[in-house]
Amino acid sequence: MAIITPSLPKGTRDFLPQQMVKRQFVIKTVQEIFELYGYEPLETPSLEKLKVLSGQYGDEGEKLTFKVLRRGTGLEELLSGREEFVIKDYGQLVDEALRYDLTVPLSRVVAMHQSDITLPFKRYQIQPVWRADRPQKGRYREFYQCDIDAVGTDSRLADAETIAIVYSVLSTLGFKSFKIRINNRGLLNGILEFAGVEENQRTPVLIAIDKLDKIGFAGVEREILAAGLGSGKVKEILDILALEGPAETLLAEVSMRCQGVAAVNSGVEELTEVLKYLQLLGVPEDKVKLDFYLVRGLGYYTGLIQESVITEPKIGSLTGGGRYDRLIGKFLGRDIPACGVSFGIERIIDVMDELNLFPEIKTKTExxxxxxxxxxxxxxxxxxxxxxxxxxxxxxxxxxxxxxxxxxxxxxxxxxxxxxxxxxxxxxxxxxxxxxxxxxxxxxxxxxxxxxxxxxxx
RNA sequence: GUGGGCGUAGCUCAAUGGUAGAGCCCCAGAUUGUGGAUCUGGUCGUUGGGGGUUCAAGUCCCCUCGCUCACCCCA
Missing domain, CATH: 3.40.50.800 (Anticodon-binding domain)
Incomplete structure (x- = not known):
C-alpha cells in the first residue's frame, strides 16, 4: 500500500499536548495581564483583502506576504483566452493574503466599525500570523503574535502603559536579564534633519543605524557613506548615537546639540513624559534603556518606539512596538492616533524553555x-x-x-x-x-x- | 533573494567502496492488584528521490527534493 509521506509546510509546527501546556501557560499569563490594564479581546479573519495589506510593510514585507490565488470564476476569467502568463501578471492572480501582523487588521477594524467602537479603544489580540520567510532559529512561517494596542489617544501615558505591560509580562514569566529599549521616531528624524539628511535619503540611513549593535560604529559609518551622505553629516550623526549615560542626561545633551530643530525638541519632550509615567507605573529604571540607535523596521511608526531584548540566549527581540498615528488614516481618511506592542510569544516560549522557566507541569490531567x-x-x-x-x-x-x-x-x-x-x-x-x-x-x-x-x- | 552544513529504523547516531548496525523508544514476558530500575525475547529500513562510475555504492560523481544554520529582514 502506498502511503502518503507525512510532512509539514516549511516553517510550521504541530504543537503536541506537552508543548500546548506550556503555550497555554504563557498565553494565559499575558492575557491576564492585558486584562488587568483594561484591554479587551478581538479576533479577525486569517485572510485579508490584499489591497488592505499591501503597501503597509515596505518592500520586504510585501515579498514576505503569503498571497492567495484567485479562485473559481475569477481565476477562470483571468486565464481564459491566454496561452501563457508572464512574471508581470502575478499580481493579478492573487486578491487575498494571510495576515502579516495584527496591527493592520486592527486599523481596518477601527475604520470599519466606528459606530461600535468607543475610543480610546484598547484591545488585545492573540492569533497566528504568516510570513513567507526562510525559517531559522526562532523564526517561523506561521507564528502567534500577542498584540495590545490603544487606539484613539495620543497620551504618552498610553505609550508608557505598553512598556509597563511588557515589563510586567516578562518579569511575571520569570525573565531576569531583559532590557526594554526605547526611542522616538520623531527624534530620530529630527537628528537626521539636524545633520542635513534629505527626506529621501533617510530610510537607508535609518536601516544602517539600526544595525549598530551588530556591525559597530565603523560598519554603520560605512553603510551611511554608501547611502551617499557626506562624511561631515555622518560624523554628526555618529557623535549623537555614541552618547552614553542615564536617559535624562542623554535627552538634555541631544536637545542642546540640536537646538532649533522642532522634531528633536518634541521627541525629547515625549520621551521625558514617558519616562515620568514609567516611574509612576513602577517600572524599574534599570530595565528601560534609551537607545538613540533603535529604529525598528516597520514603516508606520511615528513616535515612541520600543523593543525588549535579553542578553542570553541571543535570539533577537522578544517584544516590539511603538506609536503609529497615521496608519489608521489610510483606511479612514482622517488620522486616529494609536500605539501598541507585539509580544513574540514563540520566541518567549523558546527562550523560557532554554532558561528552564516553565513550571514542571506536563499534563493538566490530575x-x-x-x-x-x-x-x-x-x-x-x-x-x-x-x-x-x-x-x-x-x-x-x-x-x-x-x-x-x-x-x-x-x-x-x-x-x-x-x-x-x-x-x-x-x-x-x-x-x-x-x-x-x-x-x-x-x-x-x-x-x-x-x-x-x-x-x-x- | 544569497551563502554554508546535513539527509541511514519512530528518535539520536554508527558502518577503510565489500553481508545495513547500536542505543533509546515501542511490544511481550520474567511479575495473574501496581508504573519508573534490571534481565530475556521480539517488531522496526525502498540508506530522501533519480541517474551515472564500478565486479560491487549508504560510501565516489551529477541532478533533484527536503531539513537546518547564517546573511538580508524580522517576532
Whole structure:
C-alpha cells in the first residue's frame, strides 16, 4: 500500500499536548495581564483583502506576504483566452493574503466599525500570523503574535502603559536579564534633519543605524557613506548615537546639540513624559534603556518606539512596538492616533524553555481512574464523574486490563495520581489513591479522596 | 533573494567502496492488584528521490527534493 509521506509546510509546527501546556501557560499569563490594564479581546479573519495589506510593510514585507490565488470564476476569467502568463501578471492572480501582523487588521477594524467602537479603544489580540520567510532559529512561517494596542489617544501615558505591560509580562514569566529599549521616531528624524539628511535619503540611513549593535560604529559609518551622505553629516550623526549615560542626561545633551530643530525638541519632550509615567507605573529604571540607535523596521511608526531584548540566549527581540498615528488614516481618511506592542510569544516560549522557566507541569490531567475488571467498571466511571463534578480533571481507563498497563499509561502521560477501585475497594465503598511520584498509596472514602486531591493543588 | 552544513529504523547516531548496525523508544514476558530500575525475547529500513562510475555504492560523481544554520529582514 502506498502511503502518503507525512510532512509539514516549511516553517510550521504541530504543537503536541506537552508543548500546548506550556503555550497555554504563557498565553494565559499575558492575557491576564492585558486584562488587568483594561484591554479587551478581538479576533479577525486569517485572510485579508490584499489591497488592505499591501503597501503597509515596505518592500520586504510585501515579498514576505503569503498571497492567495484567485479562485473559481475569477481565476477562470483571468486565464481564459491566454496561452501563457508572464512574471508581470502575478499580481493579478492573487486578491487575498494571510495576515502579516495584527496591527493592520486592527486599523481596518477601527475604520470599519466606528459606530461600535468607543475610543480610546484598547484591545488585545492573540492569533497566528504568516510570513513567507526562510525559517531559522526562532523564526517561523506561521507564528502567534500577542498584540495590545490603544487606539484613539495620543497620551504618552498610553505609550508608557505598553512598556509597563511588557515589563510586567516578562518579569511575571520569570525573565531576569531583559532590557526594554526605547526611542522616538520623531527624534530620530529630527537628528537626521539636524545633520542635513534629505527626506529621501533617510530610510537607508535609518536601516544602517539600526544595525549598530551588530556591525559597530565603523560598519554603520560605512553603510551611511554608501547611502551617499557626506562624511561631515555622518560624523554628526555618529557623535549623537555614541552618547552614553542615564536617559535624562542623554535627552538634555541631544536637545542642546540640536537646538532649533522642532522634531528633536518634541521627541525629547515625549520621551521625558514617558519616562515620568514609567516611574509612576513602577517600572524599574534599570530595565528601560534609551537607545538613540533603535529604529525598528516597520514603516508606520511615528513616535515612541520600543523593543525588549535579553542578553542570553541571543535570539533577537522578544517584544516590539511603538506609536503609529497615521496608519489608521489610510483606511479612514482622517488620522486616529494609536500605539501598541507585539509580544513574540514563540520566541518567549523558546527562550523560557532554554532558561528552564516553565513550571514542571506536563499534563493538566490530575487523575487516572483505573478499570479493574468488568464488574468494577461501573464504580470507576461513577467515581470519575464525581471527581469531574468537583472540578478534578480525570481520565478513565477505557477498558478493563492489567493494572500494570494502566499504571504505565499514567506514568507515560505524567498523570500524578491513579485511583484503583478493585473488588476489595468496591465492597468497602472506598478507593485506593496512589501518588505516582512518591509511590505512596492510601485507602480513602470517595469523598475523602476528592477532598484530598483538591487539597493537593495547594 | 544569497551563502554554508546535513539527509541511514519512530528518535539520536554508527558502518577503510565489500553481508545495513547500536542505543533509546515501542511490544511481550520474567511479575495473574501496581508504573519508573534490571534481565530475556521480539517488531522496526525502498540508506530522501533519480541517474551515472564500478565486479560491487549508504560510501565516489551529477541532478533533484527536503531539513537546518547564517546573511538580508524580522517576532
Amino acid at each position: 487523575i487516572l481512574v483505573s478499570t479493574f475488571d468488568a464488574s468494577t467498571q461501573a464504580s470507576s466511571i461513577a467515581f470519575a464523574q464525581k471527581a469531574r463534578n468537583a472540578g478534578i480533571k480525570a481520565e478513565t481507563y477505557f477498558s478493563a486490563s492489567k493494572l500494570k498497563k494502566q499504571f504505565t499509561l499514567a506514568d507515560r502521560k505524567h498523570i500524578p495520581y491513579v485511583i484503583v477501585i478493585g473488588p476489595d475497594e468496591m465492597q468497602q465503598g472506598r478507593v485506593t489513591l496512589k501518588n505516582m511520584a512518591t509511590a505512596e498509596q492510601i485507602g480513602l472514602s470517595e469523598e475523602e479522596a476528592i477532598a484530598y486531591l483538591l487539597k493537593q493543588r495547594h
